[in-house]
Amino acid sequence: MDTTRVSSTAFDGTPHAPAHARRFIRQVLSEWRLSHLAEDAVLLTSELVTNAVVHAGTGIELTCRLDVSASPARLEIEVDDHHPARTVLTAEAVSAEAVSNGVMRTSGRGLALACMLADAWGVTYTRTAKRVWVRLELTDGPDHQEVMVGTPGLVPATVATPIEGLHVGVLLADxxxxxxxxxxxxxKLLGWTPEQAVGMPLAELVAWRGHGPYAMSLAGTLSLGRWRGEARMRHADGRLIPVYVSHVRSRGGPEDHRSIWMIVAGDHRYVLTPPAAPLRREAGRRIKDLLDRDMPFAELLDTIAQIVQTSSGGDAAYVLLAAEGGDRFGVAAGAGATAGLVGVLAAGVFGPDGRTPSMIDDLLAGDVELAQQLRARSLACAPMSVGGEVTGYIVVTAAQPGRFDQELTVSLQHIADQVAVPVQRERLAERERAHRGRLSFLAEAGELLAGVHDEELIAALTAQLVVPKIATWAAVYLTDLAGMTRLAHVWHSEERYNANLRRSLPAIPRTALNEVSWPVGAETVLSFPLLTQGRSHGALVIGRAEPTLPLELADLLADLCRLVALNLHTAMLYARQATTSRVLQRSLLPMRAAPMPGLESAVVYEPAEEGADVGGDFYDLFTVSDHWCFALGDVCGSGPEAAAVTGLARHAVRLLAKEHYTVADIFDRLNQALLEEVEEDRFLSLLCGELTPLPQGGALCTIASAGHPPPLLLRANGVVDTVAAPQLLLGIEAGARFYVETFELAPEEVLLCVTDGVTERRNGDRLLDDDDGLSALLSGCRGLSAHGVAERVRHAVETFAKEPSQDDVALLVIKAAAELRGVRP
Structure with a gap:
């Protein structure tokens, strides 16, 4: 059987070529289990490629060839350039020149190095290229009869997939x-019958995907003597099935090179994979090469975790970094079975005083909380220390107990020592960038949420703040005062998925949100409580494609949730205050205006404070014996303090009128009550009158105005008159005396009573009532109903200026009909 292995690549003739070549050689030798030759091979390759770049300046082809059937087994490295005219000095010539000149040329050093390190080397010329090669003989090291090319799979500690479904397919290809x-x-595995499969090219059956930047093609893999690895093969029904393949090339001449493939489903890969080896020196070397690269911090941590997890054979690997304060450690990156892991881990194993690596055979026996967080039984870890301070941990876990040995912890500590300083340096720089971004994000969120008093809007804004910056989708659950939790808002980065997402999430969770099993797909789902002052306002639930959430993002989301919870708490207080105000206002204003046969009435009432229903203006319209009474008042100021005086004044007017006190007597008694019961500087303007029906229609009006804007009477001919003179405000002088005035409200005439929120509506330096503006407005209302007049005045007040009114607005309109019926006693 031909056991020759070949791997090759090409580079441009740039200064970056030597670094690429070193990485290529390290990866190939690691895959071939020849890491014990890596240092010499990397050094020789670097020198040969450097010489080719400096002296040829053309594109470069690098080939690595392993022949384990030779005696002894040999590794050859070839560097081809495309400048064949450039000669290469022999080692003897280089040495002679050094002796004669006393100086060795730069162009000769690499070849002299080849003389010292390689078992053989040489130069081959063609018409288009020049090839410099070196040979290393494998006289010791690992068992070269089982050299692996590709990425060997990992073996779980126990068989996780039922053996009943195992099918070991075997095919032979030319x-x-x-x-x-x-x-x-x-x-059975792939659905193709032998009649269908025989004669098909493997390229049609295999969806080949190489592993790594220097992966071989399918044809190149078929030329290898042995290979094992993952692939995807096409099922007869068109599906792509993940499989694990063990490939062996048959023994024979070049014309009889056949490939034998043993194939199992990806879940049964343990049948064909070799036992997973613990972490060895090659993982450390791969990380050393990784640290020479310039890559983003998050990618660096993810790659470290992937290397550790793959090399150790664990189910998962993590990089933990110290949180703020240095006494807690949170997940910064993870690889393997890490889904759902977020934030700070339990501190039992990971502490700031850890100085040596440790291994735990069964976490459940000592730290149940950590075992639940990591979903693992076995754990091995090593601290990363900088300047005597523990800055993080490298961690490997497995679902089964007793998976690791002490040798692994030593290797982990070697890795941790390698990466501690570079990771801490990059982390400090990243933390500074993240801090600025975090402040910017929270400032944006605070500005967006500021002044929002609607819980539904807060939920919508919160979801859109985190999507797509932090999560693929987000949902906000709100908890009311009764403890009922409901789904308030969902948002997906792809808006067309919003409806499906809402249907898939529980509308009313039956369990705590951190215990809900989220049936939403492949994303990692995380829940963050919205807590403030010891009360839960709900939770923010996010879905991310990444399996873990870095500590910085976890802290950012925690800060955002505190901000959102505070705004929800404010909104709750605002809603409670608004509810209280509405209830109080209903007690200060009449439930309904008294019906007045033969008279039309209309009322407009609008408090000045946004969201408040309680103000300093009030009105009343009620029946007393054979006539009607009306009142319109304005307390100095607005808000709850003014509302207290409002309640006293309205109920006092109604009570005194019911006791048949005259309007003048009502003013006297109310003035005395205000002076005795109300704080200083809290005055009241009041307009109060009685309407007595007349036989010929209309009504006789007896009225008095205590510091109130005078009422206006719209005559049937369109003339507007003032019908009451202003007197002293109530609550100023104890000896004040008040008088009444009388006029007749004829049929079709309109009486308009307003507070100063109407007359003093301001637009810059101009008031609405300047130059008798209100009278002019009323004169244009001839022929309108009482409600029509009230609406026109209200609209005029609202549109007089762009800014909303800063004072309470109240107005009362009474219009006499052509015929007035008496009031029943």
């Missing part, structure tokens, strides 16, 4: 990749 035979197990 040198061109055409299927020659196909067994019944392959038919």
């Amino acid at each position: 040198g061109d990749g055409t299927v020659l035979s196909w067994n019944s197990e392959a038919e």
Whole structure:
């Protein structure tokens, strides 16, 4: 059997070529299990490629060839350039020149190095290229009869997939990749009958996907003596099935190179994979090469976790970094079975005083909380220390107990020592960038949520803040004062999925949100509580494609949730205050205006404070014996304090009128009550009157105005008159005396009573009532109903200026009909 392995690549003739070549050689030798030769091979390759770049300046082809059937087994590295005219000095010539000149030329050093490190080397010329090669003989090291090319799979500690569904397919293909035979197990696995499969090219059956930047093609893999790895093969029904393949090339001449493939489903890969080896020196070397690259911090941590997890054979690997304060450690990156892991881990194993690596055979026996967080039983970890301070941990876990040995912890510590300083340096730089971004994000969120008093709008804004910056989708659950939790808003980065997402999430969770099993797909789902002052306002639930949430993002989301919870708490208080105000206002205003046969009435009432229903203006319209009474008042100021005086004044007017006090007596008694009961500087303007029906229609109006804007009377001919003179405000002087005035409200005439929120409506330096503006407005209302007049005045007040009114607005309109019926006693 031909056991020759070949791997090759090409580079441009740039200064970056030596670095690419070193990475290529390290990866190939690691895959071939020849890491013990890596240092010499990398050094030789670097020198040969450097010489080719400096002295040829053309494109470069690098080939690595392993022949384990030779005696002894040999590894050859070839560097081809496309400048054949450039000669290469022999080692003897280089040495002679050094002796004669006393200086060795730069162009000769790499070849002198080849003389010292390689078992053989040489130069081959063609018409278009020059090839410099070196040979290393494999006289010791690992068992080269089982050299692996590709990425070996990992073996779980126990068989996780039922053995009953195992099918081991076997196929034979010729040198061109055409299927020659196909067994019944392959038919069960992939659906193709032997009659269908025989004669098909493997390229049609295999959806080949190489592994890594220097992966070989399918044809190149078929030329290898042995290979194992993952692939995807096409089922007869068109599906792509994940499989694991063990490939062996048959022994024979070049004309008889056949490939034998053993195929199992991806879940049964443990049948064909070799036992997983613990972490060895090659993982450390791969990380050393990784640290030479310039890559984003998050990618660096993810790659470290992937290397550790793959090399260790664990189910998962993590990079933990110290949180703020340094006494807690959170997940910064993860690989493997890490879904749902977020934030700070339990501190039992990971502490700031850890100085040595550790291994735990069964976490459940000592730290149940950590075992639940990691979903693991076995754990091995090593601290990353910088300047005597533990800055993080490298961690490997497995679902089964007793998976790791002490040798692994030593290897982990070697890795941790390698990456500690570079990771801490990059983390400090990343933390500074993240801090600025975090402040910017929270400032944007605070500005967006500021002044929002609607819980539904807060939920919608919160979901859209995190999508798509942090999550693929987000949902906000709200909890009311009764403890009922409901789904308030969902948002997906692809809006067309919003409806499906809402249907898939529980509308009213029956369990705590952190215990809900989210049936939403492949994303990792995380829940963050909205807590403030010890009360839960709900939760923010997000879905992410990434399996873990970095600590910085977890802290950012925690800060955002606190901000959202605070705004929800404010909205709750606002809603409670608005409810209280509405209830209080209903007690301060009449439930309904008294019906007045033969008279039309209309009322407009609008408090000044946004969202408040309680103000300093009030009105009333009620029946007393054989006549009607009306009142319109305005307390100095607005809000709850003014509302207290409002309640006293309205109920006092109604009570005194019911006791048949005259309007003048009502003013006297109310003035005295205000002076005795109300705080200083809290005055009241009041317009109060009685309407007595007249036999000929209309009504006789007896009215008095205590510091109130005078009422206006719209005559039937369109003339507007003032019908009451202003007197002293109530609550100023104890000895004040008040008088009444009388006029007749004839049929079709309109009485308009307003507070100063109407007359003093401001637009810059101009008031609405300047130059008798209100009278002019009323004169244009001839022929309108009472409600029509009230609406026109209200609209005029609202549109007089762009800015909303800063004062309470109240107005009362009474219009006499052509015929007035008496009031029943």
